[in-house]
Amino acid sequence: MMWKSFLATWRAMLTDKGALTLLFIGGIIYSFFYPLPYSTEIVQRVPVAVVDQDRSAMSRQLTRFAMAHPSLQVIAVTPDLPVAQDLLWRDEVMGVLIIPDGLQTDVLAGRAAHAQVAGNGLYLMLNKVALNGLAEVVGTVSAGIELKRLGAGTPSGIQANEQRSPIAFDAVPLFNVKEGYGAYVVPGVATLIVQQTLLIGMTMLFGTWYQRKSFPVAGTRTAGGYMGMLLAFACVAFLNCCYFFGFVFWFQDYPRGGNFGGMLLLLVLFSLAEAAFGMLLGMLFRTRERGTQLMIATSMPVLFLAGLTWPVSSMPVVLQWLRWLLPSTAGIQGFVALNQMGASLYEIRHEVAGLLALLVACVALGWWRWRAETPAPIVQQR
Amino acid sequence: MNEADKEPVSALAREWRRLRGDFWDFGMLSWIPVVLCGMLWLVFSAGIARDLPIVVIDNDNSTLSRQLTRWLDASPGIKVAAKVASSDEALHRLRERTAFGYLLIPNDFEQKLLGGRQATVQWLYNAQFSSHAGALLRDVRTVSTTLSAGIEMTARAKKGMSGVQAAAQFEPIRTTLNSLYNENISYEAFLTLALMPAMLQIFIVVAVVTSIGRELRDGTAPQWLASASGSWLRAIGAKLLFPLIAYCVLALLYLLFFSLARGWAVAGSLPALLLSMLLLVLAYCGLATLLIAATLSLRLALSGAAFITAPAFAFAGQAFPLMAMPAPARAWAEALPLTHYLQLQTKYWLAGAPWRYGVQEMLILAGIAIGCGAVGVFLLARRANAPAAWGRT
Numbered sequence: 001m002m003w004k005s006f007l008a009t010w011r012a013m014l015t016d017k018g019a020l021t022l023l024f025i026g027g028i029i030y031s032f033f034y035p036l037p038y039s040t041e042i043v044q045r046v047p048v049a050v051v052d053q054d055r056s057a058m059s060r061q062l063t064r065f066a067m068a069h070p071s072l073q074v075i076a077v078t079p080d081l082p083v084a085q086d087l088l089w090r091d092e093v094m095g096v097l098i099i100p101d102g103l104q105t106d107v108l109a110g111r112a113a114h115a116q117v118a119g120n121g122l123y124l125m126l127n128k129v130a131l132n133g134l135a136e137v138v139g140t141v142s143a144g145i146e147l148k149r150l151g152a153g154t155p156s157g158i159q160a161n162e163q164r165s166p167i168a169f170d171a172v173p174l175f176n177v178k179e180g181y182g183a184y185v186v187p188g189v190a191t192l193i194v195q196q197t198l199l200i201g202m203t204m205l206f207g208t209w210y211q212r213k214s215f216p217v218a219g220t221r222t223a224g225g226y227m228g229m230l231l232a233f234a235c236v237a238f239l240n241c242c243y244f245f246g247f248v249f250w251f252q253d254y255p256r257g258g259n260f261g262g263m264l265l266l267l268v269l270f271s272l273a274e275a276a277f278g279m280l281l282g283m284l285f286r287t288r289e290r291g292t293q294l295m296i297a298t299s300m301p302v303l304f305l306a307g308l309t310w311p312v313s314s315m316p317v318v319l320q321w322l323r324w325l326l327p328s329t330a331g332i333q334g335f336v337a338l339n340q341m342g343a344s345l346y347e348i349r350h351e352v353a354g355l356l357a358l359l360v361a362c363v364a365l366g367w368w369r370w371r372a373e374t375p376a377p378i379v380q381q382r
Numbered sequence: 383m384n385e386a387d388k389e390p391v392s393a394l395a396r397e398w399r400r401l402r403g404d405f406w407d408f409g410m411l412s413w414i415p416v417v418l419c420g421m422l423w424l425v426f427s428a429g430i431a432r433d434l435p436i437v438v439i440d441n442d443n444s445t446l447s448r449q450l451t452r453w454l455d456a457s458p459g460i461k462v463a464a465k466v467a468s469s470d471e472a473l474h475r476l477r478e479r480t481a482f483g484y485l486l487i488p489n490d491f492e493q494k495l496l497g498g499r500q501a502t503v504q505w506l507y508n509a510q511f512s513s514h515a516g517a518l519l520r521d522v523r524t525v526s527t528t529l530s531a532g533i534e535m536t537a538r539a540k541k542g543m544s545g546v547q548a549a550a551q552f553e554p555i556r557t558t559l560n561s562l563y564n565e566n567i568s569y570e571a572f573l574t575l576a577l578m579p580a581m582l583q584i585f586i587v588v589a590v591v592t593s594i595g596r597e598l599r600d601g602t603a604p605q606w607l608a609s610a611s612g613s614w615l616r617a618i619g620a621k622l623l624f625p626l627i628a629y630c631v632l633a634l635l636y637l638l639f640f641s642l643a644r645g646w647a648v649a650g651s652l653p654a655l656l657l658s659m660l661l662l663v664l665a666y667c668g669l670a671t672l673l674i675a676a677t678l679s680l681r682l683a684l685s686g687a688a689f690i691t692a693p694a695f696a697f698a699g700q701a702f703p704l705m706a707m708p709a710p711a712r713a714w715a716e717a718l719p720l721t722h723y724l725q726l727q728t729k730y731w732l733a734g735a736p737w738r739y740g741v742q743e744m745l746i747l748a749g750i751a752i753g754c755g756a757v758g759v760f761l762l763a764r765r766a767n768a769p770a771a772w773g774r775t
Contacts, residue, residue, distance in 0.1 A: 018685075018775065021685065033693065034696065036708070037697050037707045037708075038696075038707075039708050043703055046705075088733070089729060089733060089739045090739060103555070107554050107555060112553070113554065114555070115558070116557075116558045118560040118562050119560070119561055122563050122732055123728075125702065131561070138555055142553055142555040142556075142557075145554040145555070166495050166533045167495070167503060167526055168501070169530075170502050170503070171504075172504060172506045173507060173509035173515070174509060175476075179512070181512070183510075289681065289684055293406070293588050293592060294414070297588065300422065300577065304425045304426070305421075308511065310431070310513065313434070315424070315425055316424050316427065333479065336510060337477060340510050341476070341510055347474065
């Protein structure tokens with residue numbers, strides 16, 4: 001019975017054009033489409049403006065340094081603040097360096113001088129690059145002045161530098177060492193794509209079967225029938241994950257941590273949980289398109305609930321718990337830890353336990369629904 | 383009463399009856415978007431991440447190294463979850479995701495600093511969790527710089543400089559860093575506000591595609607057209623009216639919620655922002671009409687909707703900037719109404735721009751609405767009333 005159901009489900013998947021596209025082609029299309037905007041990975045040459053109200057040798061030096069900075073592109077130098085504001089509103093610059101009148105006089109007189117650096121806080125990545133770049137420019141010029149002063153009283157330049165900044169700060173990125181944006185987002189989204197295409201495909205098939213009143217497995221709903229169908233859908237999740245984790249991550253050259261054994265185990269568990277979850281969901285809707293409509297709309301909340309882009313600890317407590325009801329939560333966290341960070345099975349024990357619990361719950365509920373739904377003709381015969 | 387008498391209202395009445403009779407379709411216009419958008423807001427409602435866990439490897443265990451650790455823990459964005467002995471232990475915490483970075487304090491930390499030499503602290507962080515790491519880096523660097531400046535000031539005071547003099551000396555040009563329009567880098571302002579229209583566009587396209595697609599799939603296009611007394615404009619207008627009203631109301635709701643209840647007041651031109659919202663809804667109504675008219679299949683049009691709307695936020699340039707995208711991605715982004723709308727929203731709502739700064743984007747949105755809508759209506763009028771266009775699944 002189980003194998004009959006397994007084969008019948010596969011036949012149903014392969015003969016329905018809509019399901020076929022979603023289950024097997026959708027992932028491939030998304031795998032090229034989704035990483036596309038991020039393919040340059042980092043931001044360079046962020047446009048900035050310099051508001052030079054000092055017009056001194058020092059302000060010109062600051063401007064020159066800004067022009068030479070690799071992550072900045074000075075597109076305007078002006079004494080007028082409104083000009084800079086205008087450029088900001090036109091999105092033509094993302095940052096501004098403001099050199100106030102009297103800066104050089106203050107510095108030469110030994111008074112503390114202030115330069116202002118402003119970035120557009122509504123574009124987070126550009127803001128960061130603009131602020132860091134401009135702060136570096138001011139810092140370099142400032143350090144030059146200070147070193148000259150210190151140099152007068154101390155024997156060597158190195159010593160002067162050490163006195164200037166006693167604690168050196170050395171930041172080292174781990175795992176995603178190139179700090180690519182795609183390498184950060186796409187591995188998590190890959191798992192989401194596998195889940196959403198599978199769920200859309202499954203709810204589409206279930207809805208169609210209900211509408212046509214024809215199920216691939218005719219007759220009484222047996223445990224074997226349920227298991228066969230579950231395994232068939234789990235295969236699809238398994239294959240799609242293999243494609244993403246094996247081919248796409250390599251092709252896009254994302255960090256690969258390589259706990260292969262652990263990955264395989266989580267993969268089996270994840271695929272089964274997805275299939276059981278999908279079957280439960282599929283038995284909820286009665287029309288072909290219903291699942292699709294809902295699944296398109298839920299993909300963004302589902303992604304953010306996974307805790308990749310926003311710390312779980314900063315979510316309301318009720319969401320911290322509810323998010324485990326989605327297979328993607330444990331899947332995204334677990335696969336990123338295994339595939340990108342090389343975590344051990346122990347280090348993803350919460351994800352394993354979560355998926356296991358979800359699998360048991362979905363199979364129990366799904367099996368109960370499955371039996372309750374033994375097709376009408378048979379009931380009438382009795 | 384014969385058909386002719388009730389014609390002007392009946393296309394609308396027919397659509398209303400269909401909506402009321404369909405729990406889920408009605409939900410897609412009302413409570414489902416509210417629930418999903420509410421959930422998204424809840425996720426980011428804290429605005430700023432607090433107390434992210436890190437660990438410290440303190441090889442020095444001196445007064446200064448302990449002070450550094452205490453200051454880290456006191457920083458609002460950081461929680462020192464533990465002191466660990468080795469990098470292996472720290473990495474284990476990172477892989478477990480119970481810490482997102484660790485600070486390594488060398489064993490000669492205090493000795494070097496007291497001797498007037500430079501000591502290096504290393505901050506190693508999980509760059510795979512980029513936004514966690516970004517917030518932490520800022521705070522960890524601030525704490526270490528503050529301590530460093532304190533030590534330098536003390537050293538100068540010892541040499542007999544006055545405090546004011548020392549302060550001016552040690553950093554001749556100070557820098558004030560400012561994140562305009564979003565002082566605290568709140569994710570609520572930067573992300574949630576932009577996510578709401580990203581959700582809205584999904585719902586609009588799905589609703590319009592569904593309502594027109596049903597008639598084609600069920601082969602009820604002739605009745606639909608008859609209910610509008612044979613006018614395609616009126617027939618399609620009846621289909622668009624309810625989604626249009628529902629999603630304009632939703633747009634207003636999110637505007638009211640964030641500007642009044644959450645305190646993100648509209649800093650720029652309010653009329654221009656309202657007009658932009660209307661244009662967003664209209665542009666996606668047009669796009670959806672074209673989508674179903676071009677495919678004549680509910681399933682294909684929904685697949686198209688999934689392809690266009692679900693990843694649209696990734697292309698819209700809010701999280702990852704447009705200027706860094708390769709040309710094909712940039713072109714796709716420019717073709718999406720969402721990209722232009724979000725630029726308008728950013729300008730008018732938070733950056734405080736006057737209305738004239740968004741004229742170009744508004745014209746683009748209006749162009750998409752009219753262009754796609756006109757082609758959509760034309761195609762439907764030409765093809766939808768033929769049996770060949772019906773029953774596709």
